[in-house]
Structures are given as C-alpha cells and as structure tokens.
Amino acid sequence: MIKTTELKINAAKDPRKVRCDALVVAVGQGPDGPKLVDGSLGGKALQALSRSLGVLGITGAADEVRRLPGTDEFHAEVIVLVGIGRLSGAEPAEENLRRAAGSAVRQLRGTGHVALALPAASVRAAAAVAEGAALGAYAYTEHRSAKDAGDVVAAVTVVTPAAGEKSLPAALERAAILGRAVNATRTLVNRPPSHLYPETFAATARDLSKNLPVKLTVLDEEQLAKDGYGGLVGVGKGSSRPPRLVKVEYAPARAKVKLALVGKGITFDSGGLSLKPATGMTTMKCDMAGAAVVLNALLAMAELGLPLKVTAWLCLAENMPSGHAQRPSDVMTIFGGKTVEVLNTDAEGRLVMADGLAAASAEEPDALIDVATLTGAQMVALGSRVSAVMGDDGVRDAVKAAADRAGELFWPMPLPEELRPSLDSQVADLANMGEKFGGMLTAAIFLREFVGESNGRKIPWAHLDIAGPAFNEGAPYGYTPKEGTGVAVRTLVAYAEDVVARAG
Structure with missing residues (x-):
C-alpha cells in the first residue's frame, strides 16, 4: 500500500497569531537588488532585515533558502527567506508561488509546522502556495532503514488576506488532493521493479481506489x-x-x-x-x-x-x-484486429x-x-x-x-x-518503427x-x-x-x- 503524504493545510490572516516552527518570507530579485516581498507582513525586524539582504548575501534567486533566528514579533523559532526569482509585475505569478512554497517546504524537512507568508492576496494565489507546499512535502522512504528519513513537514499555514473568504477552504482541499495524487504517482515511479511489476501494480491500483x-x-x-x-x-x-x-x-x-x-x-x-x-x-x-x-x-x-x-x-x-x-520480425495482432510487424x-x-x-x-x-x-x-x-x-x-x-x-x-x-x-510494413498493416x-x-x-x-x-x-x-x-x-x-x-x-x- 502506498503511504501518501498527508500534509495538513490551513490559513490565517495575521502571522503574529500563528505559532509555528518556521515563518517563511519571500525575497525577489528587483531591478535594484534583492527585495523583501512580505505579503501581509510588517514589523520593525523585517524592515531592518530588508535593508540587510545584500549584506547577508541573499539574492532572491529561485530555490535559495536561508534561515535566520526568529524575532519576538512572531511566534516562530526561525525566519526563513525563500527566493522567488525575478519580480516582473505587481504580484508574482502563481507558478512562482508554487515553486517558492515547494522549495521552502522541501528544504525544511525535519520542521513540524511551517507558516508561509508569501505574497498571496487572492484565493487563487493562496491555493498556489498550498499546492506548492503539498508537492514539496514528499520523500520516498519505503526501503530506508533510518526512521527519520521521511521526516517531511507535517503542517503548513498559508498566511493570506483571503483567509476569511468562503471559497478558500475548497481551494485548499483541492491543493491537498492534488498533492496526494502527485505524490502517489511519484511513489509508484520510485518503487523498484523488484517490488512493482504488473501484478503488484494492479493490486496497488485497487488499494488506492478504496x-x-x-x-x-x-x-x-x-x-x-x-x-x-x-x-x-x-x-x-x-x-x-x-x-x-x-x-x-x-x-x-x-x-x-x-x-x-x-x-x-x-x-x-x-x-x-x-x-x-x-x-x-x-x-x-x-x-x-x-x-x-x-x-x-x-x-x-x-x-x-x-x-x-x-x-x-x-x-x-x-x-x-x-x-x-x-x-524482431514477429507480427502481432492488436486489440481490434490491426497487425504490427515488430522491427525493434x-x-x-x-x-x-x-x-x-x-x-x-x-x-x-x-x-x-x-x-x-x-x-x-x-x-x-x-x-x-x-x-x-x-x-x-x-x-x-x-x-x-x-x-x-x-x-x-x-x-x-x-x-x-x-x-x-x-x-x-511489407508483411503487416504497419511496423512499430519508422523514420x-x-x-x-x-x-x-x-x-x-x-x-x-x-x-x-x-x-x-x-x-x-x-x-x-x-x-x-x-x-x-x-x-x-x-x-x-x-x-x-x-x-x-x-x-x-x-x-x-x-x-x-
């Protein structure tokens, strides 16, 4: 049976009221250097951090993740800066949000609860953040003896002004469903052929369908x-x-x-x-x-x-x-009657x-x-x-x-x-190789x-x-x-x- 990732996803408006192990904030690549893209965040500590990005060597490039000590303003052990890439518009593209959230959650393995304070003002943007998180919370550990090998993030809170909107819970649920489906696909692909072959694949399909x-x-x-x-x-x-x-x-x-x-x-x-x-x-x-x-x-x-x-x-x-x-040269009859010469x-x-x-x-x-x-x-x-x-x-x-x-x-x-x-083909309806x-x-x-x-x-x-x-x-x-x-x-x-x- 496939063990799919069960990431718990919820939403909140105010990051100061979220108790978490890590608070994730986005850094983008602006025309004048790295820029803190703090969404609904504020606070003196983050303002000071924004002025220090260049000194800290933070660029805002995609997949860049840096951990800094938490502050008294937020109930988080660490502040995490995740690169979101080049800033080309008023708001980052949804796919950039997916990738940034996924990169942060993937690289924060071993962290229990992560708050994602990315620039996600709308329901669609918040759903993209949640989807990226669900996709990032994955590890294939079926054949690992180490007990902590699959210690992925267990819960995320999406910090968004849209937290009170009626359509958001369904959007977050869709993100969780997609995450489980993609991760189950990954696990099937990752399984070794000693364990996954036609009969066991069919059995796994039956289990997943329950x-x-x-x-x-x-x-x-x-x-x-x-x-x-x-x-x-x-x-x-x-x-x-x-x-x-x-x-x-x-x-x-x-x-x-x-x-x-x-x-x-x-x-x-x-x-x-x-x-x-x-x-x-x-x-x-x-x-x-x-x-x-x-x-x-x-x-x-x-x-x-x-x-x-x-x-x-x-x-x-x-x-x-x-x-x-x-x-090679065998001829087979496909379902429905067409014949194929096997050249390779x-x-x-x-x-x-x-x-x-x-x-x-x-x-x-x-x-x-x-x-x-x-x-x-x-x-x-x-x-x-x-x-x-x-x-x-x-x-x-x-x-x-x-x-x-x-x-x-x-x-x-x-x-x-x-x-x-x-x-x-000279002997069948068609051959299985061509140009x-x-x-x-x-x-x-x-x-x-x-x-x-x-x-x-x-x-x-x-x-x-x-x-x-x-x-x-x-x-x-x-x-x-x-x-x-x-x-x-x-x-x-x-x-x-x-x-x-x-x-x-």
Missing part, C-alpha cells in the same frame, strides 16, 4: 490472450511476470462528458531482445509513469467529485529478454498503448488522451523539463492551456503526414492509427510524451524531488475541470 466511487477491472494474461490484446501479450512474453490491463472507471450519475485516459505501464524496460546498453537501463523503472499518471489523475477527479465520466486504461507489462520473448523490441511502449487506445476507442469517449514515457527523441527535442503534446488541434490546444494553468511545462508538436509512409529523425513524432503517428471513431468521426485525441520530465535525474528544484516527479497529473485534472466548465 473508499472512492470508482470501479476497477483487471485482465490477466489468460484473459488478455483470449480477448486479443496482442500488444500486451507480445511485450510481456519475455518476462516471468505476466502483463495486466487495468481498467478504472469513475462514472457519476450527473456526468455530461465521457473522457478516456490511456497510460503506458512498462514496469521495467530492458529493451527485450533489442537489448538496451547497461547505462540505458538504470532509469527504466520509470517507464510506467504514464499508467501511474492516468490512475492518480482519475482518482483525484473522483475525490474532487468532478461531474464527468472518466475511464483510465493502465497498460502494464515488463519488457524482458528470454527464450519466450518476442523477436525496444519500441514496446507503443505496442501496449495500441491495445489500450483501441480498447478505449471501442467505448466511444468524447475525448481520448494518452500519457507515456514513449521516446528518447522527446528529450532530444525538448529536454528534461518540457513535455510534448501532439494530436488533434482542439484537444492538443486544450491540454496546453490546462498545463499552463496548472503550472506544468508542455509544448505542442506537429504530426507531419510525410512521416506516415515510413511506418509501412529515424523526428522519432517522437513518428511514434505519435503510430499511436494515432489505433484511435477509433465515434458516430463516423475520429475520436478527438491527444498524446502526451513525458519521457524526460517524468523522472528527474538531477538535483531537486522547486517542488520537484529527485527521481519520480508526477508530471502531467495536475494537467489532466485541470483539463477535466476545463471540460466540465465548457459543458456547463
């Missing part, structure tokens, strides 16, 4: 073979731990819109017989991030009570080499996703979104912090807008039609082949390639820890909220 209004169905290897899920069966053949397809359904009575989510869940990717080099395997426990994202995004939507029907398809397999593994067994994610997309299409949703750590080409094109979104213009642009609102970095990419002929250059785009074009129709029209679809941003190999930053990041959960929830708003 006490929520969702229905969960698991297809094992025998049922997959019987029903014609050739992608999952083929990819999973080389492993002693067989594949699973997990279907999670949230269907409130008042739903007006039907959304389908498909997630890639390769719990470990060795490359199969097209074996990866040793260094290429070291991060491949993260190849199931897409499935973790769609699962926890759906559960967050259910906990928020959003009035739309959502079905998540978790395509789970382990890609291993053995005498039973699929071979390390292009396996698109094969299990093809099954999921075809199965999801059979239920004729109003929109279909898939999420996958699909290609190394994504990192070549966009680096390790910007995800790609491709597909039909309407869904693609709506996902981009939702990501912007959520504070996640996505960039729209094209699907050039001249790449499609490179997927032609070398633009591999991220070719992979998306392959997936598009398995998106079905509804009422004679192609189902609106978008593909999210999160290969780089799903797993942080560098140092922590902002609210983002090392290893699993949970990227795309907040974007999918924001997208669903936007769909509900448009549906009226």
Whole structure:
C-alpha cells in the first residue's frame, strides 16, 4: 500500500497569531537588488532585515533558502527567506508561488509546522502556495532503514488576506488532493521493479481506489490472450511476470462528458531482445509513469467529485529478454484486429498503448488522451523539463492551456503526414518503427492509427510524451524531488475541470 503524504493545510490572516516552527518570507530579485516581498507582513525586524539582504548575501534567486533566528514579533523559532526569482509585475505569478512554497517546504524537512507568508492576496494565489507546499512535502522512504528519513513537514499555514473568504477552504482541499495524487504517482515511479511489476501494480491500483466511487477491472494474461490484446501479450512474453490491463472507471450519475485516459505501464524496460546498453537501463523503472499518471489523475477527479465520466486504461507489462520473448520480425495482432510487424523490441511502449487506445476507442469517449514515457527523441527535442503534446488541434490546444494553468511545462508538436509512409510494413498493416529523425513524432503517428471513431468521426485525441520530465535525474528544484516527479497529473485534472466548465 502506498503511504501518501498527508500534509495538513490551513490559513490565517495575521502571522503574529500563528505559532509555528518556521515563518517563511519571500525575497525577489528587483531591478535594484534583492527585495523583501512580505505579503501581509510588517514589523520593525523585517524592515531592518530588508535593508540587510545584500549584506547577508541573499539574492532572491529561485530555490535559495536561508534561515535566520526568529524575532519576538512572531511566534516562530526561525525566519526563513525563500527566493522567488525575478519580480516582473505587481504580484508574482502563481507558478512562482508554487515553486517558492515547494522549495521552502522541501528544504525544511525535519520542521513540524511551517507558516508561509508569501505574497498571496487572492484565493487563487493562496491555493498556489498550498499546492506548492503539498508537492514539496514528499520523500520516498519505503526501503530506508533510518526512521527519520521521511521526516517531511507535517503542517503548513498559508498566511493570506483571503483567509476569511468562503471559497478558500475548497481551494485548499483541492491543493491537498492534488498533492496526494502527485505524490502517489511519484511513489509508484520510485518503487523498484523488484517490488512493482504488473501484478503488484494492479493490486496497488485497487488499494488506492478504496473508499472512492470508482470501479476497477483487471485482465490477466489468460484473459488478455483470449480477448486479443496482442500488444500486451507480445511485450510481456519475455518476462516471468505476466502483463495486466487495468481498467478504472469513475462514472457519476450527473456526468455530461465521457473522457478516456490511456497510460503506458512498462514496469521495467530492458529493451527485450533489442537489448538496451547497461547505462540505458538504470532509469527504466520509470517507464510506467504514464499508467501511474492516468490512475492518480482519475482518482483525484473522483475525490474532487468532478461531474464527468472518466475511464483510465493502465497498460502494464515488463519488457524482458528470454527464450519466450518476442523477436524482431514477429507480427502481432492488436486489440481490434490491426497487425504490427515488430522491427525493434525496444519500441514496446507503443505496442501496449495500441491495445489500450483501441480498447478505449471501442467505448466511444468524447475525448481520448494518452500519457507515456514513449521516446528518447522527446528529450532530444525538448529536454528534461518540457513535455510534448501532439494530436488533434482542439484537444492538443486544450491540454496546453490546462498545463499552463496548472503550472506544468508542455509544448505542442506537429504530426507531419510525410512521416506516415515510413511506418509501412511489407508483411503487416504497419511496423512499430519508422523514420529515424523526428522519432517522437513518428511514434505519435503510430499511436494515432489505433484511435477509433465515434458516430463516423475520429475520436478527438491527444498524446502526451513525458519521457524526460517524468523522472528527474538531477538535483531537486522547486517542488520537484529527485527521481519520480508526477508530471502531467495536475494537467489532466485541470483539463477535466476545463471540460466540465465548457459543458456547463
């Protein structure tokens, strides 16, 4: 069972009435040097501190956290100055607030109660602070023997003039729900493949779904073979731990819109017989991030009570080499009947996703979104912090807008039609490999082949390639820890909220 972070979040107007272990204040980079951005704070001590920032070597750069002794004016053991970056307007952007709050809470591990006195005058700004705090209060400690390894901040108070507004409690609750969903995703990604494989992933999905209004169905290897899920069966053949397809359904009575989510869940990717080099395997426990994202995004939507029907398809397999593994030149039949020639067994994610997309299409949703750590080409094109979104213009642009609102970095990419002929096969309907250059785009074009129709029209679809941003190999930053990041959960929830708003 996943132990999700249970950060207690409340709000207060007056920081002088908050008893806490640490009081966090923002420092920004102004045109004339560092500037204390104290929100609703005042007091002689802070005024004096503001004049001393340069002498203390404080710059206000993002992720900068400095601790100073507390003062008699505030009931805090320490005053913490957190960098909020460049000041370009009257108020910092919501994402800057998220990152500053997350950075402070992440770096204050071992502190019990933190008051965040950042410049958050509105409900939206206060919610951004709370969300950043929830994302920053994370540690993966399942396999640590030290008892204090996961001593994250337990409670935060958001200091804001909006503390008395009626809409704030719901906004803070939403922040807490999103924090739990993202952190559960991170934990799934961080779990070693010795512990997380298709069967245990399915069991964990069932555990996470408890006490929520969702229905969960698991297809094992025998049922997959019987029903014609050739992608999952083929990819999973080389492993002693067989594949699973997990279907999670949230269907409130008042739903007006039907959304389908498909997630890639390769719990470990060795490359199969097209074996990866040793260094290429070291991060491949993260190849199931897409499935973790769609699962926890759906559960967050259910906990928020959003009035739309959502079905998540978790395509789970382990890609291993053995005498039973699929071979280059093998042909498999995907759910629904299309055949694929396997030219490279390390292009396996698109094969299990093809099954999921075809199965999801059979239920004729109003929109279909898939999420996958699909290609190394994504990192070549966009680096390790910007995800790609491709597909039909309407869904693609709506996902981009939702990501912007959520504070996640996505960039729209094209699907050039001249790449499609490179997927032609001499022996099957198509091959699983195509043009070398633009591999991220070719992979998306392959997936598009398995998106079905509804009422004679192609189902609106978008593909999210999160290969780089799903797993942080560098140092922590902002609210983002090392290893699993949970990227795309907040974007999918924001997208669903936007769909509900448009549906009226």
